[in-house]
Amino acid sequence: MSAQESPIIVCIGNPLLDIQVNPQQGPKYLEKYELKSNDAILAEEKHMPIYDDIVANADVTYVAGGAAQNSARAASYVLPAKSVAYIGSVGDDDLKNTLQKVNETEGVISAYQVQPAPARTGACAVILSGHDRSLCTTLRAAEMFTPSHLSEPTVAKYIADAKFFYIGGFFLTHGVESALEVAKAASSKGKTVVLNLSAPFIPQFFKVQLEELLPHVDVLIGNESEAAAYAEAAGMGSTPLAQVATTLAASSKSNASRPRLVIITQGADSTLVASSSASASPGNLKPTDENPKTFPVSKLSDDQIVDTNGAGDMFAGGFLGALAQGKSLDECIEVGHKLGQLCVGQIGPKLPYPKVNV
Numbered sequence: 098m099s100a101q102e103s104p105i106i107v108c109i110g111n112p113l114l115d116i117q118v119n120p121q122q123g124p125k126y127l128e129k130y131e132l133k134s135n136d137a138i139l140a141e142e143k144h145m146p147i148y149d150d151i152v153a154n155a156d157v158t159y160v161a162g163g164a165a166q167n168s169a170r171a172a173s174y175v176l177p178a179k180s181v182a183y184i185g186s187v188g189d190d191d192l193k194n195t196l197q198k199v200n201e202t203e204g205v206i207s208a209y210q211v212q213p214a215p216a217r218t219g220a221c222a223v224i225l226s227g228h229d230r231s232l233c234t235t236l237r238a239a240e241m242f243t244p245s246h247l248s249e250p251t252v253a254k255y256i257a258d259a260k261f262f263y264i265g266g267f268f269l270t271h272g273v274e275s276a277l278e279v280a281k282a283a284s285s286k287g288k289t290v291v292l293n294l295s296a297p298f299i300p301q302f303f304k305v306q307l308e309e310l311l312p313h314v315d316v317l318i319g320n321e322s323e324a325a326a327y328a329e330a331a332g333m334g335s336t337p338l339a340q341v342a343t344t345l346a347a348s349s350k351s352n353a354s355r356p357r358l359v360i361i362t363q364g365a366d367s368t369l370v371a372s373s374s375a376s377a378s379p380g381n382l383k384p385t386d387e388n389p390k391t392f393p394v395s396k397l398s399d400d401q402i403v404d405t406n407g408a409g410d411m412f413a414g415g416f417l418g419a420l421a422q423g424k425s426l427d428e429c430i431e432v433g434h435k436l437g438q439l440c441v442g443q444i445g446p447k448l449p450y451p452k453v454n455v
């Protein structure tokens with residue numbers, strides 16, 4: 098570790114190794130483990146055998162995962178090396194070594210909290226079918242993260258230096274105390290805090306944690322099913338997505354000097370962006386823009402789609418990287434869309450190397 102490392106972005110989440118089952122074999126495992134074809138869940142007791150099962154009996158591909166870690170690598174794709182640091186908890190094992198190597202290759206600083214054996218690095222069974230992906234996660238060491246890691250000297254320095262913070266909503270299942278510490282400190286210094294809703298079960302079952310964090314969030318990113326789950330949990334039932342976005346943008350905010358943006362992606366359909374107040378500042382809606390504004394997505398043909406695992410994370414990371422470069426909102430969304438599309442053309446939550454110009 099060199100003394101000069103001074104990332105502009107710090108991401109925090111659950112580091113996971115993804116174990117992917119291909120779309121031919123996927124449906125069998127969806128049925129066997131009673132998984133929905135397009136979902137993200139924490140493994141229950143009945144799912145626990147899935148990891149050994151797929152490794153022994155299916156054709157599997159191992160790829161670096163963990164939603165916020167994917168976004169960290171995406172942000173790094175558009176920035177100079179070492180611009181992004183990623184915080185999360187891992188075991189001292191091969192899985193960690195694999196994740197660390199991928200981060201290193203892609204310019205991301207791994208600021209892991211390493212748990213001693215027998216703790217193991219978390220894993221996600223990714224069951225592909227058609228263009229859907231079902232994510233079934235065992236967090237293991239990831240949920241052993243403690244706020245004390247934020248005060249480790251190197252980590253504390255990354256946090257002090259960074260100007261942008263990205264928190265995976267998934268982290269709220271266990272890490273709200275740490276997420277709040279990071280977000281409160283950042284927002285009190287006028288830094289930018291980005292939160293991803295991550296999955297429908299987060300607004301559904303971790304609404305209290307989400308509401309606690311939301312006042313400190315400048316940019317909230319989610320997809321259509323996460324926004325719908327939020328609306329449901331907030332008693333807004335079948336409210337149109339545009340109105341859900343506007344309501345979330347307008348909810349209370351600790352740093353009132355910066356407007357809140359709410360970005361809702363809808364897969365191959367247009368992305369919606371609502372702002373609590375349009376202005377001429379970079380990364381925000383302009384006063385002349387519609388609010389919410391619709392950003393069309395260029396559609397890929399079926400044969401261009403390899404798998405959709407991680408596409409949303411790459412969108413978020415691309416957006417974040419462009420935001421850190423001071424780009425306009427339109428440019429940030431465009432970079433996000435491009436990285437999402439590039440990811441869909443790769444196996445797993447990956448971007449093409451050598452890098453494609455975005």
Ligand code: 26A
Pocket residue numbers: 110111113114115137138139161162163164165167221232233234236265267268270406407408409410446
């Ligand atoms: C707490 N849970 C369920 C999770 C995750 C997760 N990342 C953090 N926490 N469940 C799935 N993922 C990751 O999401 C990516 C796709 O968006 C997977 O590892 C996958 O790479």
